[in-house]
Structures are given as structure tokens and as C-alpha cells.
Amino acid sequence: MENEVLRIEDLSILYKTDLETVYAVNGISFSLKEGETMGLVGETGAGKTTTALGILGLLPERTARVTGGKILFEGEDICGLGDRELQRIRGQKISMIFQDPMTALNPVLTVGEQIGEALYLHNQENLSLKEIDAKVEETLELVGIPRERKSEYPYQFSGGMRQRVVIAIALVCNPKLLIADEPTTALDVTIQAQILSMICNLQRRYGTSVIMITHDLGVVAETCDKVGIMYAGEIVEYGTLADIFTGEHHHPYTDGLFGSIPSLTENSRRLHPIEGLMPDPTDLPAGCKFAPRCTKCMEICKNTQPGVYEEKGHQIRCHLMKQKDENRKRDALARRGKSGSGENVQAPEVKR
Amino acid sequence: MVKSRKRAQLSEFWRRYKKNKTAVIGLVILIIIVGTALFADLIVPYARCIEQVGADRLQGPSAAHFFGTDELGRDLFARVVHGSRYSLLIGLVTSLMALVIGAVLGASAGYFGGMVDNIISRIIDVFMCVPPILLSLAVVAALGTNLRNLIIAITVSCVPGNVRLIRSVVLTAAERDYVEAAKSYGTSNPRIIFRYVLPNAMGPIIVNTTMSISDMMLSAAGLSFIGMGIQPPSPEWGALLSNAQTYLFTAPHMLLFPGLCILFSSLAFNLVGDGLTDALDPKLKD
Amino acid sequence: MSQNLLEVNHLKKYFKTGAGMLHAVDDVSFAIPRGKTMGVVGESGCGKSTLGRTLIQLYAPTEGEILFQGKNVASLSRKEFNRIRPKMQMIFQDPYSSLNGRMNVFQLIAEPLIVNKICRDKREVEERVAKMMDTVGLASRLAMAYPHELDGGRRQRIGVARALILEPEFVVCDEPVSALDVSIQAQILNLLMDLQEQMGLTYLFITHDLSVVKHISDEIMVMYLGKCVERAPAEEIFANPLHPYTKALLAAIPIPSVESCHKIRELLQGEVTSPVNPKPGCRFAARCPHAAERCTQGDFPLVETTPGHFVACDIGV
Secondary structure, three states, rough: OOOOOEEEEEEEEEOOOOOOOEEEEEEEEEEEEEOOEEEEEEEOOOOOOHHHHHOOOOOOOOOOEEEEEEEEEEOOEOOOOOOHHHHEEOOOOEEEEOOOOOOOOOOOOOOOHHHHHHHHOOOOOOOOHHHHHHHHHHHHHHOOHHHHHHHHOOOOOOOHHHHHHHHHHOOOOOOOOOOOOOOOOOOOOOHHHHHHHHHHHHHHHHHEEEEEEEHHHHHHHHHOEEEEEEOOOOOEEEHHHHHHHHHHEEEEEEHHHHHHHHOOOOOOOOOOOOOOOOOOOOOOOOHHHHHHHHOOOOHHHHHHHOOOOOEEEEOOOHHHHHHHHHHHHHHHHHOOOOOOOEEEEEEEEOOO | HHHHHHHHHHHHHHHHHHOHHHHHHHHHHHHHHHEEEEEEEEHOOOHHHHOOHHHHOOOOOOOOOOOEOOOOOOOOHHHHHHEEHHHHHHHHHHHHHHHHHHHHHHHHHHHHHHHHHHEEEHHHHHHOOOOOHHHHHHHHHHHHHOHHHHHHHHHHOOOOHHHHHHHHHHHHHHHHHHHHHHHHHOOHHHHHHHHHHHOOOOHHHHHHHHHHHHHHHHHHHHHOOOOOOOOOOOOOOHHHHHHHHHHOOOOOHHHHHHHHHHHHHHHHHHHHHHHHHHHHHHHHOO | OOOOOEEEEEEEEEEEHHHHHHHHEEEEEEEEEEOOOOEEEOOOOOOOOHHHHHHOOOOOOOOEEEEEOEEEHHHHHHHHHHHHHHEEEEEOOOOOOOEEEEEEEEHHHHHHHHHOOOOOOOOHHHHHHHHHHHOOOOOOOHOOHHHHOHHHHHHHHHHHHHHOOOOOOOEEEOOOOOOOOHHHHHHHHHHHHHHHHHOOEEEEEEOHHHHHHHHOOOOEEEEEEEEEEEEEEEEHHHOOOOHHHHHHHHHHOOOHHHOOOHHHHHHHHOOOOOOEOOOOOOOOOOOOOOOOOOHHHOOOEEEEEEEEEEEEOOOOO
């Protein structure tokens, strides 16, 4: 078996205030091997960022509680670690790219100083200041910024360039795991393409594992090996990229997500949105979290939490998968049109 | 339908205000103070304020004189009760006038910007260079000493600060997208200022105004102290207070009661202001 | 009368900045037939939002004509324009900041009616608001709710209702779905298309999302640094992009299908340059892979290559 960098088992996180309890993450599990990229896809409030902050131990102390589960990083449970131990890991072995490059940088320090900071703090190889400086310059060039610009301040950089600086900060210590929280959402498409391809190249070069948090299925398709679709704090579907994009069975929410995207390759005048809204995270439905919006909702879905049904690593958390008799299969085949041979490599088509 | 909606909004507002316990306490204190001012004549006749009893000078609190007497033997309780009229009147009227003038000037400066802003801001800068008390003194000296002029004088000293504050909050509120949206369907500038910009800038403005009420009472006291404010024998809390300074060690009660009144009334105004800010903001509902 | 509801001729909007003149919209011309949708795409800073705002006179144009129903709105007096304004409305990008949080849903939607003194009495206002709420799919029980209590999709429905209550003919949609989640985005797009059909609306649809613009537009205009670089029917521009920038833009979209997995793409280098005091010649020359000397010498006018397909570059011609 390849090296497993991160393994999350049944992780649950909630935010508790005097007034209410927000169930942000409800029992998610996944694992990540060396050099792999996993996409966490979901809409606002699905618990993607909370998961990321949970891994880094950066949850707001006053309100957030990890109520269950384990976060195994290189085999060690980092869930209950103290601040000092976490600081050893944070920035050096696990680092994060934040969404908004405009606010993620300190405006009064030069970019060189900010990139060097992590190296200076985690100085394990006892680098001299000169060596740190050299490494900073090297990292800058790696992300496509001329080394002369290290003594400039963030305001002198454009949005795309700032995101490159943020990435340089995240990568300067050669981390094992990189968490990218919507790294390109705030950027224009042409810049997004530059940044994504750069992340992919660097990852291949250093064998970094990446968790790519995004709401854009296109970004996922371009960068990820594995995908977890999150909904209301659960991973409702989990599998390889091929499983999610061309697999035979899907969680109804995944189908809904694909139906909502206007396609560039097909012409359909109407979109097929998921009706309704995300459930209130303080008051989640008793059964399947997606049941109130699901077009295939059954009686059982309303009361009983669905389990995870797995087929060759492709996991779906839905009652529909349980009924795997011939009938269902034939239904599914009919529903998916000409697919079924498993060789169909098109995106799931928009159903009319 | 419209009327019932107004009523519904009012009861909704009251329901939200009620939730804030300290604001309710503030409101109760305020009602007591205002009630005292309104019904001062029923509580104790004005004559007792100015009646000088030589034998009863500088006496401590007793059944005959609840708050004791002052250096001329006047009943302090009567003076405090009647003084509330002057103090409240000065505090409220000056603050409200300063608010209105500040809102018009500050909002114009912040909303229109450019030349309008430049002219208003520079004039305000000049006023800010003069210490407020000096400004008030100059106005009183020029206009003569009476209650009306005192109110004008204190208002003038308070306006520059208000303009500055309101201009800065309006600047941020006017940049919001909804202002542009309002323009897109043809809303007039005054309507944008009063329905879009100011309501969204209200929080700091209300807090500032309620805080300033007590400030105003104290500046009135200051002016009275140097003889430029309320003229004796009219009672006014600030005047009572400054009067008491001379007898700080021999008759501390003279300082205590007017002081407590000023303390409680400014506390009440501040608490009510806080409650208002919260209750008026729909975002803080529930 | 011409069939074009809106015609824009050589529209320019410059802003004065400390560094010089910012050419936000620079000599843009187009026409939108009644009932059709013109999509405007481009990256941030290309002037697409300024264009939309100039059309409905939130900004006064520096130069050029905006013919609405044959009348040049740019030259109208304030009073005359007030009569036309209800016919030209706008839906804003951010449903969080474009609604006044101090007003409830009813007040928000009724505001344009009250401001323009359209209804005779309160009852008529109430009726029209109720009808409009129904049209955009807002439950009537939400009339007393405040925007912060609602989610992004419902808030954007308020924005749509507010723009449509004056019964406009022309609506500028400035990135109306960019701030929404995909599933909600689809709901709003469907709503906008249904309303277009029902009310015969004409849209100028501004967005940076090419898949959205393709979905909703009849014609698409690609903007780069204030200039229109290419304009063509929606199908045509995706099937046969001519301008190097359009090609680069299309190549940059991540496509949600397995084929795009780890694919190596030809990437556009560099970033958008400043629109302040632009150099003469093609604005895109600095990033263009095919840039030649002639590109920086003279301006490239829009040339019609095939009927309805205009491009401001001589490579594709």
C-alpha cells in the first residue's frame, strides 16, 4: 500500500453558542495518499471549510468542538494535540491556501519576509539567514514571480500575483499536505487557469497531497484524483474522479449539482436546479439530510439515516443504493440513457 | 392595513427592546426622571426652591429636608426636583439640535462629496480648532445670558464633532450597492439620504447622541459655574454642583445629590440609546 | 421604427484618476433587438459593469449615443429621463449588499413604485407587490421579512422583483448569479429566462462566467480593457472564436468532465494591464501569443467576417 498521508475517520464538528448549536460536520471519513489530490465539493455551508480548519486545528476555540472521530496525519492522531505541537505541524507539514488573496497577506511586511517567516519559524535544518533568503528567492521563481520582487509589498501585486505569493508561503517548507480553500474563486478565469496548473505542477514535482476545496466541478475535473461531495456536513458521495463524473450510480444531490451547471457543450434551454434550500444546520432533518429537496425521496428517507453503500471504493450515502435488485438496475440503466457499459466517458448529461 | 402594519412594527420594536434588560432598567430610570421634571410643581412647590431660611443653613438630610439644605438654607430636594427641568431641557434640546444640524451637514458632506464636502469640512475644521467651552463662552458673551442663548451656545460647541462623526459613517454607508440600486430606480437624493444612508449609519449616531446628552448637561453646569449659564436663583443640576464645591468637606450632601442625579440620568440615556440601537436594527432581531 | 430596442453608438466612459484617464469603456457600439439577450463577458476591470451602469445613466457617458427606442437618453434632461427610467432597470450582483437591510421585503419591492409615484393609492401598491412576489416565486408570508433573514437565492429574487416591478422593457443584469451557489444559480437563471418570455424583456447580461452567458444569451460581446474585441451570435462565438483573447478565455474554462482531467492547456500568460492611459493599438497585444509589430501601431476596428460576427483582430479574418 502506498503511503497514506491523511486519514479522517468519522469526524464530527459542531459550533455551540448560547443560542444554538450548529452541526457543521457530521461524521465524515476519507483518506489521502501521498501525491494525491482530493476534491471537497459542496455549496456554502456544507462544512468544507470547517473540515479544513479542523485538520489544521484552527477552529475557533470558544465555540467549536470536535465531538468525535480521528484525524490521523502520518499515522498520528492530531485531533487532541496542544497548540505547541500543532504549531510544529502547521505551516511545515500541513499548510493552507486561503480563498481571498487580498486579505490573506500582511500589508506591512514585504512578500519576501512573509515567505521567509515559515522557514524561519520551523528552521529544522538550521539554515542561516542567507540560506533562507536563497530559498525564498527559489520559491518565488517557482511560483512564477521574478526574485527581484521579494522586497515589494503586497499592495504592489495584482490579485493573481498575490495568490502566487500565498501559494509560495504555503509551499516554502515543502509540506506533506496542502489544503487549498477555494484558491481561485476570487480570480478571473485566465488567472484561475494559470494558478491551477501551477498548483498541479508543483504538486507533481514535490509529491504533495492536496485537498482542493471548491464549489466548481470544472476545477475538480481538472485537478483532482478523488472527489468527496459534501452536503450538510456529510460526504454524500465519495469516489475517484471517474466514479463521480461517469459512474453508473449517483447520489441524487450529485445529479442535481450537475443538472444545475449550464453546459458549454450541450444546448438545453432550461437548467435543472435542485429545488429548495440547504437545511438549517442547527436543525437538521432526522433522516437523510437531502430528503426534503430530493426528487427521489422515499418514506424511509424521511426517518432513517442512510448508511454508506460501497462498490469498488465508490461510496454513496443513499437509501436508493440499498435496493440493488434487478429492477432498480434496469431503472437506473434506463434513467442514464445509453450509459451502463461503464465506458461512457461523458459528463452525466442533463436530464430533460 | 397600513395602520395595522405600523402598529405591528411598533409592537415588534417594543418586543425587541424588552429583551434587553439593562435597556429596560434605563428606560425606567428615565421615566422617573422625566416624570419628576414634568410634575415638579406637584411634588414640591417652586417657592421652596428659593425660600431662604437662615437658621437651616448647610444642614444634612432630614425628614424636613430630604436632601438637606444649601449655604443659604434653601431646600436642596426642591432645588434638585426643579433643577431637573432645566437640566433635562438643556441636555435634550441641545443634543437633538446638534444631531439635526450635524445630520444635515454631515450627511451632505459625506454623500455628495466633492465641493460640498470640502466647504463643510473646512468650516468644521476651523470650529474644531477652538475649544468647545470657549466657543460656547463666545456665543453667550455675544448674545447675552439667558436659557435660550445658553442652549444655542452649547449646541454650537457640539455640532462640529457631530458633523465629523456623521460624515464618516455616511461615507461608508453611501458606498453600498443599495444606494446605487436606489439611484437606478430614480430615488431622489434627500430620500436616499434619509431612507438608505442615515438609517444604516444610525448605530454610532444614536450612541453618540445619548452620550452627548450628559455631556451637554455638564457643559451647561460649567457655564453656570462661571456665571454665564442659568442665573441664580434658578436651580440647575450643574449649577448646584459647582455651588457645592466650596462646601465639599463641610456639606458633602450638597455635592452628592445633584451628582447622583446627573450620573443616573446620563446612565439612563446611555442605556436607552444602546437599547434603541439594537431594537432598531433588524439584523439583531431575536 | 427600428426593431432594435437599444442601440449604442461609439460609447465612451472615461474616469479621471490620479494617474490619468481611465478608459473604462472605449468606443463600444452594439444594438439589442427587442426581446433578445446580449451577453457581455470579460475579466474584472474590462469595463463591463461600467458599460451597464452607463446605459441606465448611473454614469454620464463621456461620448457617444445611447438610443433607447430611437431616443438618445444621454442627451435627455433629467426630467425627460425620469420618464424613461422605469423602462430601463438593473439587477445587481451582490444580493447581500444591494438590498437596504433596514427595509423589509414589501418595502424593498414597493420602493420603485413609490419613488416614481406610479400607483394611485396604497392598495394598488400592495396588489402590484403581491403579484410581483408571486411572479418571482417569493411566498407572500415573506413580505414582512428582512433580507438578512433570507438566503442568497431569495434575496436575489427580491432584486429581480424590484427591477421588474416598474415593468421595464430593458434590464441590465450585472452578474446576477455570480454570488450564488450553483443549485440556486440555476433557479435564478431559469427565473430570468421565464420572465423574459412572459414579459418580453430585453436583457444586457453581464457576467464573467462563460457557461452562464452562453446559456442565456442570443448574442455575445467579449470585452477586454474597455474595448469590444469580438461580437457574434452565442453559438457562433463558441463554435468559431476568432479573436485570440476569446480563444484564450474559452480555453481557460475548467470543464466538468473527465476528459479535462489533468489536461495540459495552452495558457494565457501575464495579467490584464492597466486601463489608465492605454497605449495605442490592440489592448490585448501585451498578452497575445500572436502579437506582431502592427498590433501596437494602429487601432483595430471591428470587422464583420461572416454576417453578424464582428472581430477586432486581423488574424482570424
